[in-house]
Structures are given as C-alpha cells and as structure tokens.
Amino acid sequence: MSEHTLQAKLITEFIGTFFLSLTICTAAVMGTAGEMAPFAIGSVLMAMIYAGGHVSGAHYNPAVTVSVYLRGACDRSEVAPYILTQVSAGVIAAIVTANLLMSDTDVTPLEMELIPALTAELLFTFALAYVILHVATSEATEGNQYFGAAIAFVVLAGALTVGGISGASFNPAVSTSLLVTGALEPADAWIHLVPQIAGGFIAAYAYKVTTA
Amino acid sequence: MSEHTLQAKLITEFIGTFFLSLTICTAAVMGTAGEMAPFAIGSVLMAMIYAGGHVSGAHYNPAVTVSVYLRGACDRSEVAPYILTQVSAGVIAAIVTANLLMSDTDVTPLEMELIPALTAELLFTFALAYVILHVATSEATEGNQYFGAAIAFVVLAGALTVGGISGASFNPAVSTSLLVTGALEPADAWIHLVPQIAGGFIAAYAYKVTTA
Amino acid sequence: MSEHTLQAKLITEFIGTFFLSLTICTAAVMGTAGEMAPFAIGSVLMAMIYAGGHVSGAHYNPAVTVSVYLRGACDRSEVAPYILTQVSAGVIAAIVTANLLMSDTDVTPLEMELIPALTAELLFTFALAYVILHVATSEATEGNQYFGAAIAFVVLAGALTVGGISGASFNPAVSTSLLVTGALEPADAWIHLVPQIAGGFIAAYAYKVTTA
Amino acid sequence: MSEHTLQAKLITEFIGTFFLSLTICTAAVMGTAGEMAPFAIGSVLMAMIYAGGHVSGAHYNPAVTVSVYLRGACDRSEVAPYILTQVSAGVIAAIVTANLLMSDTDVTPLEMELIPALTAELLFTFALAYVILHVATSEATEGNQYFGAAIAFVVLAGALTVGGISGASFNPAVSTSLLVTGALEPADAWIHLVPQIAGGFIAAYAYKVTTA
Numbered sequence: 001m002s003e004h005t006l007q008a009k010l011i012t013e014f015i016g017t018f019f020l021s022l023t024i025c026t027a028a029v030m031g032t033a034g035e036m037a038p039f040a041i042g043s044v045l046m047a048m049i050y051a052g053g054h055v056s057g058a059h060y061n062p063a064v065t066v067s068v069y070l071r072g073a074c075d076r077s078e079v080a081p082y083i084l085t086q087v088s089a090g091v092i093a094a095i096v097t098a099n100l101l102m103s104d105t106d107v108t109p110l111e112m113e114l115i116p117a118l119t120a121e122l123l124f125t126f127a128l129a130y131v132i133l134h135v136a137t138s139e140a141t142e143g144n145q146y147f148g149a150a151i152a153f154v155v156l157a158g159a160l161t162v163g164g165i166s167g168a169s170f171n172p173a174v175s176t177s178l179l180v181t182g183a184l185e186p187a188d189a190w191i192h193l194v195p196q197i198a199g200g201f202i203a204a205y206a207y208k209v210t211t212a
Numbered sequence: 213m214s215e216h217t218l219q220a221k222l223i224t225e226f227i228g229t230f231f232l233s234l235t236i237c238t239a240a241v242m243g244t245a246g247e248m249a250p251f252a253i254g255s256v257l258m259a260m261i262y263a264g265g266h267v268s269g270a271h272y273n274p275a276v277t278v279s280v281y282l283r284g285a286c287d288r289s290e291v292a293p294y295i296l297t298q299v300s301a302g303v304i305a306a307i308v309t310a311n312l313l314m315s316d317t318d319v320t321p322l323e324m325e326l327i328p329a330l331t332a333e334l335l336f337t338f339a340l341a342y343v344i345l346h347v348a349t350s351e352a353t354e355g356n357q358y359f360g361a362a363i364a365f366v367v368l369a370g371a372l373t374v375g376g377i378s379g380a381s382f383n384p385a386v387s388t389s390l391l392v393t394g395a396l397e398p399a400d401a402w403i404h405l406v407p408q409i410a411g412g413f414i415a416a417y418a419y420k421v422t423t424a
Numbered sequence: 425m426s427e428h429t430l431q432a433k434l435i436t437e438f439i440g441t442f443f444l445s446l447t448i449c450t451a452a453v454m455g456t457a458g459e460m461a462p463f464a465i466g467s468v469l470m471a472m473i474y475a476g477g478h479v480s481g482a483h484y485n486p487a488v489t490v491s492v493y494l495r496g497a498c499d500r501s502e503v504a505p506y507i508l509t510q511v512s513a514g515v516i517a518a519i520v521t522a523n524l525l526m527s528d529t530d531v532t533p534l535e536m537e538l539i540p541a542l543t544a545e546l547l548f549t550f551a552l553a554y555v556i557l558h559v560a561t562s563e564a565t566e567g568n569q570y571f572g573a574a575i576a577f578v579v580l581a582g583a584l585t586v587g588g589i590s591g592a593s594f595n596p597a598v599s600t601s602l603l604v605t606g607a608l609e610p611a612d613a614w615i616h617l618v619p620q621i622a623g624g625f626i627a628a629y630a631y632k633v634t635t636a
Numbered sequence: 637m638s639e640h641t642l643q644a645k646l647i648t649e650f651i652g653t654f655f656l657s658l659t660i661c662t663a664a665v666m667g668t669a670g671e672m673a674p675f676a677i678g679s680v681l682m683a684m685i686y687a688g689g690h691v692s693g694a695h696y697n698p699a700v701t702v703s704v705y706l707r708g709a710c711d712r713s714e715v716a717p718y719i720l721t722q723v724s725a726g727v728i729a730a731i732v733t734a735n736l737l738m739s740d741t742d743v744t745p746l747e748m749e750l751i752p753a754l755t756a757e758l759l760f761t762f763a764l765a766y767v768i769l770h771v772a773t774s775e776a777t778e779g780n781q782y783f784g785a786a787i788a789f790v791v792l793a794g795a796l797t798v799g800g801i802s803g804a805s806f807n808p809a810v811s812t813s814l815l816v817t818g819a820l821e822p823a824d825a826w827i828h829l830v831p832q833i834a835g836g837f838i839a840a841y842a843y844k845v846t847t848a
Binding site for chain 4: 327375
Binding site for chain 4: 428429431432435436439443446447450451456457458460461463464465467468470471472474475476478479520524525526527569570572573576
C-alpha cells in the first residue's frame with residue numbers, strides 16, 4: 001500500500017513477472033542453464049523483489065496477490081489489475097523467449113503424475129505465500145531486509161525439490177507462460193492452477209493462526 | 213520468548229520442521245535434487261527461519277531447542293511441546309513424501325561407518341547450535357537480519373561436507389523422518405541422536421565461554 | 425556522490441572492475457570454474473560492491489555509469505574518468521589472466537547468433553541497471569543492505585540463463601576484456617556494446633516511470 | 637576491539653578457524669563435496685563470521701589479522717595470540733579430518749605452477765583482505781549486516797576460480813592445515829605463505845588510498 005501510482009505499480013509488476021517468466025522459459029524450459037536453472041530462477045526473483053518491493057510489493061504472482069489480499073495487505077481494487085498485468089507479462093515473456101532468444105529449440109511438454117504434481121504445487125505455493133505473508137506483510141518483521149532472500153530461497157528449494165514432479169511453477173502467471181511455450185499442455189493447466197490458488201488461500205489462514 | 217500464544221508457536225514449529233523434513237526426504241533421500249540437494253535443504257531452512265523466527269524462534273530441531281533452553285533463551289515449559297511438535301512434523305513429512313510425492317521410489321538405507329558418522333553429527337550439530345546461540349539469542353547481535361542466512365549456511369556446509377558420511381541430519385526430528393522413510397535403520401538411530409544432543413549441550417557451554 | 429576524492433573513487437572502480445573482469449576471464453573464458461563460473465562471477469561482484477559501494481558507488485560497468493548519470497545520481501564530471509578507469513581495468517585483467525594465470529590456455533571465440541545475442545545483452549543489461557537504480561540510488565530504499573546481493577544475483581541469473589547465447593557480459597568494460605583475451609571478436613563487439621548502452625538508457629527511463 | 641576477554645576471543649578464533657579448515661580438508665582435499673566444495677567452504681566461513689564477529693572480529697586467518705593490525709583495527713598485543721590460535725586450529729582440524737572423519741582416504745599433493753599459483757594466492761588474498769577492511773573495519777560501513785556475506789563470497793569466487801591453480805587457500809592457517817594433511821608439500825609452502833602475507837600488506841595500503 002505504497003504511495004506510488006497504480007501505473008507505476010503495474011509497470012513494476014510487469015517488469016518483475018516478465019523477467020521471472022523469461023528466465024524460467026529460457027533457463028528451465030529451453031534448458032540453457034541445465035540443472036542450474038533453479039539458481040537462475042531464484043536469483044532473478046530475488047533481484048526483482050528487491051528492485052520493485054518498495055513500489056508494488058513485488059508480488060509477480062497471482063496466487064501471491066490473492067493471498068496478500070486475503071491477509072488484508074492489498075487493496076481490493078488492485079487485485080484484478082495486478083493479476084492481469086502478471087499474466088500478460090508471462091505471455092509476453094514466453095513469446096520473447098520462443099521468437100527472439102530461442103527460436104530453434106523444441107519444447108517437450110511436462111509429464112506429470114496427478115497426485116504428486118498436485119501435492120507439489122499445493123505444498124510449495126503454500127510455503128511461498130506463507131513466507132511472503134510473514135516477511136513482507138507482518139508488522140513484527142516490518143523494515144526487515146531479508147524479505148527478498150527468504151522469498152527467493154523458498155522458490156529455489158521448491159524448484160530443486162519438485163521441479164521434476166510438477167515443473168515447479170507455484171505461480172499462475174508462470175504457468176500461463178509455460179502454456180504459451182508448450183511446456184504445459186492446456187488439459188493439464190488445472191493441475192497447476194487449482195493447487196496454486198488453494199495454496200494461497202491456505203497460507204492466508206496459516207498466517208492468521210501463527211500470528212495469534 | 214515472544215508474546216505469541218503457545219499454539220501459534222507450535223504451529224510455526226510444525227510448518228517449519230515439516231518443510232525442512234519434506235525437502236530432505238524428497239530432495240536428498242528420494243534424490244529428486246541429485247547432488248544439489250544440500251542447496252534445497254539450506255534454502256528451505258533459511259526461508260522458514262525468516263518466516264517463523266519472530267513467532268517461535270524457528271528452532272525446527274530438538275537439539276536446538278535443548279541448546280537454546282540450556283543457554284536460558286527458551287522457557288522450560290515449552291521444551292517438551294516444541295520437541296513433540298518437531299518430531300511429529302518429521303514423521304508426517306516422511307509419510308507425505310512416501311505416499312503422495314514419491315510413492316514409486318525405493319529408499320536405500322544409509323551406510324555409515326561408526327567413528328566418522330558420530331564425529332560428523334557431533335561436529336556439525338555443535339556448529340549449528342553454536343551459530344544459532346550467537347546469532348539468534350545473543351544480546352550483542354540482537355536485531356540482526358543475518359540470522360537466517362548464518363544458520364542455513366552452516367547446514368548447507370555440513371550437508372555438502374559430511375552428507376556422504378552420516379547423512380548430514382544434525383537434527384533429531386529429521387533423523388526421525390529418515391527412520392520413517394527407511395533411510396535410517398532403527399539400529400543406527402543412536403548414531404544420529406546421541407551426538408546430536410551432545411552437540412547441543414557442548415554448544416551451550418561454548419556459547420558461555422565465548423561470551424565471557 | 426560520497427565525499428571521497430575522485431582518486432579514491434577511481435582506484436575503487438579499478439579494483440572492482442579488475443577483479444570482476446579477471447574472474448570472468450579466468451573462470452568463464454579460460455574455463456577454470458566449468459559450469460560453476462556464473463557463481464564465481466556473481467560472488468566476486470557482490471563482494472566488490474559491498475567493499476566499494478560506500479566509496480565510488482561500485483558501478484564497475486560503463487553502462488551502469490551511464491544509467492546512473494541519466495538518473496541524476498552521478499556527477500557529469502565523473503562519467504568519463506569512471507568509464508576510462510573501468511575499461512582500463514578490463515584490459516589489464518585480461519592481460520594478467522592471459523600472461524600470469526593461464527598462459528597455456530587457448531581461447532575459443534564466442535559464436536553468437538545475431539538476434540538472440542542482441543536480445544540477451546539488451547534484456548539483462550536493462551535488468552541489471554534497473555535493479556541498480558532501484559536498490560542503490562532510490563531514496564525509498566536508502567540505507568538498505570541488500571543492494572550488493574540484488575545486483576550480484578541479477579548478474580548470476582543472466583550468466584546462467586544467456587551465457588551460452590551472448591557470453592553474458594552486460595558490461596562494456598567486461599566486453600573489452602573479452603576482446604583482449606580473444607573471446608570476443610572485434611567484428612562482433614557491437615553486438616555487445618550497442619545493446620548494453622541501450623539497456624542502460626532504457627533502464628533510466630523505466631526507473632522514472634516506476635517511481636512516479 | 638570488543639570488550640570480550642582475550643580468552644573468549646581466542647576460543648572464538650579457534651572454533652571458526654577449526655571449522656573452516658575442517659571443511660576445506662574434508663570437502664575439498666578429501667573430496668567429499670566434489671566440485672561443490674567451494675560452496676561448503678564459503679558457507680561455513682559465512683556462518684562462523686556471523687557467529688563470532690561480535691566477539692573476536694572473526695579473522696580466522698593470519699593474513700587477515702596482519703592486515704587488520706596494519707589498518708589499525710587490532711591491538712598489537714593480540715596479533716601473536718590470534719595467529720598462534722588460528723594455526724593450532726588448522727593443525728587440529730587436519731588431524732581430526734585424517735583420523736576421525738576420513739581415515740581411509742589418500743591425499744594427492746597439489747601440483748602448482750609457480751607463477752600462476754603465486755599470482756592466484758596474491759590476488760585473492762589481497763581481495764579477501766581488501767573486502768574485510770572495507771566491510772568490517774570501516775567507519776563508513778559500521779553497523780552493516782552484509783560483512784559475513786561479502787567476505788564469504790570473495791572466498792567462494794576465489795575457490796571456484798583459482799582452486800585448480802593454487803588450491804585457493806588465501807590463508808596461512810589453512811595452508812598449515814593442508815601441510816598436515818599432505819595436500820601441500822613442505823617445499824611448496826612458501827608459494828602459499830609469501831603471497832598471502834604480501835596480499836594482506838597490500839590490502840592495508842589499498843584500504844588507505846581508497847578511503848582518502
């Protein structure tokens with residue numbers, strides 16, 4: 001709830017989500033970073049959080065926006081514009097990757113088993129939103145400087161741990177980006193989106209009971 | 213000794229220990245992260261420490277709770293509930309990993325040589341508790357923001373250095389989790405538990421002599 | 425705009441750019457760090473930023489100096505001396521690497537495809553300068569301690585993600601260093617320099633619209 | 637120049653140098669961490685710096701003690717006891733590694749070329765001491781929280797970049813530890829020790845000219 005204009009916030013959300021999605025599409029989907037891709041993803045996320053946190057809150061993720069809104073730290077009027085901007089950034093990042101950076105590379109769709117993939121996306125999206133609510137919206141930790149590291153490292157942990165199980169998206173905007181590249185098949189999209197939104201909801205509840 | 217309710221603290225300890233144990237069971241025991249598993253473990257620990265530190269102190273480890281209690285920074289009445297919660301979280305994390313995330317994977321029990329494994333668990337549990345006492349309970353470093361990084365990085369160092377020697381648990385709740393998955397055989401459990409508790413005791417003593 | 429003498433600032437810029445370039449020439453071009461080279465590069469950059477930030481602002485990069493100048497956080501009179509010093513440091517680092525550290529190693533020139541390489545250098549130099557303007561020149565984040573981590577991690581992300589596409593320089597002084605080692609061919613130099621400077625310009629504009 | 641007793645400082649120096657040396661002997665010399673060894677080394681160093689910095693200054697390195705003394709931030713009377721303690725810790729760490737942790741492993745001596753090895757140890761010990769003087773002894777950065785990260789990351793960069801050239805010690809106590817394990821041959825010891833001490837001296841001079 002900073003004093004910046006909505007336009008400044010949306011451009012900030014666009015830039016952050018664009019670079020997060022572009023790094024995932026290039027380093028992980030197209031495979032330029034090999035088994036180091038999780039480090040590229042966590043790193044760009046950390047940098048973009050520290051760059052944009054003071055402007056937009058640095059959500060870069062519709063599940064996070066929902067969770068932050070439920071916890072009462074995001075204006076209702078900003079939820080839809082944030083999510084639209086994040087998803088647009090994911091789409092454009094996929095287009096830039098596929099057409100400008102990596103036009104010669106074929107994409108193999110993710111193969112997911114249903115229960116493990118749902119579990120993986122639910123658990124780590126929950127963990128991501130839970131960490132964010134505690135380090136970026138809590139009065140008790142206000143003014144801390146570790147918020148970007150904490151958030152980026154939970155994504156790094158998830159990408160290393162369940163990358164081979166679900167693709168480790170934890171983020172509907174990133175999943176949209178994966179859809180556009182062809183890494184996520186439309187029929188499988190709900191395996192990402194449903195547990196991601198559920199994870200954001202449960203995290204808002206967990207935040208309440210752990211700050212009682 | 214924050215002002216949160218015991219229930220809030222215990223839920224926080226449960227969530228943190230659950231994700232630490234789940235990451236160890238999935239990334240390291242089941243091997244999803246290959247040789248990068250130590251990074252997944254250190255990362256999720258750092259994130260959970262920053263998320264929960266202001267609520268419960270973020271022990272996530274019975275040897276740490278013992279050491280913090282001996283140093284005088286944890287109420288006696290909280291020791292047993294903390295440890296029970298941590299161990300329960302380890303057990304449930306192992307069950308979730310084995311049944312929901314990785315039901316098709318066989319687990320090979322750790323093969324440990326006695327002296328090296330005892331030495332490894334003793335030294336790095338000591339180092340972990342020694343670092344925690346200095347960065348999270350000392351008045352001289354009060355208000356610092358690096359506590360989560362310092363604690364996570366000593367675990368990362370230990371996991372990389374002695375992971376092949378003892379399994380690099382340094383944590384009775386994690387060792388319980390390893391027992392449930394079958395990575396640690398019941399007859400070998402003492403090779404983890406005895407030096408871990410001893411490490412916590414010695415660290416409390418070392419803290420005293422280094423802050424004289 | 426610290427109170428140090430211009431000489432102190434230039435020596436600081438020299439040392440920082442020298443070690444950044446030397447690490448890139450040795451770890452990446454000569455290949456001593458293998459696929460871990462991006463971590464060596466990000467690490468030395470972070471250390472040098474924290475060491476020199478309070479003296480010179482720790483640009484270590486002509487594109488950054490241009491961007492910081494456009495944003496109004498660097499005196500006009502310092503732009504040329506900074507850039508000359510940075511480029512000199514890059515040249516000398518290449519000479520030290522080639523003659524003292526790695527005299528027996530042959531260098532294979534980078535093979536770049538035009539559009540992907542231009543895109544990669546443009547996007548990640550933009551990201552680097554955008555992050556720097558927000559974490560190191562913004563009043564809203566003044567006094568923060570994460571500036572070095574944020575800046576180093578965006579370079580790490582870029583090196584992991586587009587290292588195989590453009591060489592991941594994002595820095596005219598580093599590109600000069602690559603020219604001297606033979607890793608960058610003179611005819612290809614513009615593929616680095618033009619998008620790098622353009623990225624610095626666009627970042628200054630993006631900074632303005634995201635802080636409105 | 638904290639208010640702790642000399643005994644508390646020396647125990648702190650012992651513990652920090654012991655774990656740094658033990659990690660190097662086990663992870664790198666004995667090879668338990670494979671090509672990840674530099675991360676283990678940087679991580680344990682960071683943790684030990686944050687744990688002990690407020691007590692002893694966390695030198696853990698005779699070249700650093702010399703450099704800090706020359707810069708005027710360490711009492712003359714403490715120089716000899718610090719160095720003796722650091723070297724003792726290195727020796728004991730080597731003995732623990734060789735006899736308790738890794739008794740079955742043979743050690744292959746480092747093969748170094750003279751000029752590259754001298755250059756590597758000189759440059760990175762200089763960089764290490766230069767970073768330390770700026771982040772841990774400068775009034776301009778007093779109270780910062782990034783000192784441990786900055787120092788650890790320059791060692792990580794050096795270990796990744798010149799580990800294959802000189803062994804990447806940058807520390808006479810660590811070199812003594814390498815001597816005891818047999819990784820460094822007595823006739824080669826000067827290739828480590830001379831440039832390390834020289835690097836500490838030059839860093840003290842560089843600190844002066846960059847803070848004018």
